Amino acid sequence: MAIDLETPLRFLHAAFRPDDWIAILLKSHDTGGTAQRVGPMSLIAKPKFQAWLRAENARRFSVFVSVNAIRPQRKARTRDAIGEIRHVFLDADHDGRSVLARINARPDLPPPSFVIHSSPNRLHVLWRVSGFTKEGVEALQKRLATELGTDKAATSCAQLTRLPGFFNHKYRPGSIVAVDCGPSQRQRAESFPQVQAPDRTRSPGRTEQGLGTRDVFDRARKYIAAIPPAVAGQQGDTATFRVCCRLVRGFALDDEVALSILAAWNDACSPPWSEAELRAKLKSARAYGREPIGGLLSK
Secondary structure (H helix, E strand, O other), rough: OOOHHHHHHHHHHHOOOOOEEEEEEEOOOOOOOOOEEEEEHHHOOOOOHHHHHHHHHHHOOEEEEEEEEEEEOOOOOOOOHEEEEOOOEEOOOOOOHHHHHHOOOOOOOOOOOEEEEEEEEEEEEEEEEEEOOOHHHHHHHHHHHHHHOOOOOOOOOEEEEEOOOEEOOOOOEEEEEEEEEEOOEOOOOHHHOOOOOOOOOOOOEOOOOOEEHHHHHHHHHHHHHHHOOEHHHHHHHHHHHHHHHHHHHHHHOOOHHHHHHHHHHHHHEEEEOOHHHHHHHHHHHHHHHHOOOOOOOOO
16 A cells, blocks of 8 residues: 555645644654654645655654644744644544544534544544634543543644554554545534633632742743753753653642643754653653652742
């Protein structure tokens, strides 16, 4: 089976607007190596760029694309870099057929715009949308993930999906990522179950140490800003683990707040970590780090 040259382009032109900037990530499941490019659709759709993706895919690099549009001129795919919400996204990492059946049985959900078959019985489900905020789409995705049994960790607006038409090399032998296309119109928030997005403007509370949460956030942000970025091949993995320990243990922050602080630091890393990788490192830091919880709050 060969790569279909037209499928990636059809998907990109259907999923995004002509002036959107998007992120492309290449990942080797054999070596762990990654390469990321962020650019306008006009660049990503060029024959030369597509030929490069095919060449890297032939070298067993899987090809991913951002679910949402990136702010122009940004060079990383972080939550802060997301400029426009283009999709509601769910990751059915098991039992994909049952997830689709549950979606189709819900009168409060429109038909999906795309069902991406990432691997056997594993699906990415996307609805083309407009008018969503980052907080609003994340709140909806978290609710739907809970109700439909999809991956609760894959609910950030900075999420990636596999680019249809290329081989998924996570398993051997690799299989072509296929896509089923549904209605082309963009859905508004009113077409989905209503959820209350977190209120990020409310006054900060108080921590047990007596510091306001805004004080803790600012201290943590300044602390992390002074730490050199991680560089691949120069103990970057260890450096990132230590930064995560400072946030979730030293400053006792939850993962969402820690991720927002990590965004600027991660932009400078070479290469930047994906959000899924950062979430995994935060989880590992919380579980295995030796730094006392709250140890940096009194300093």
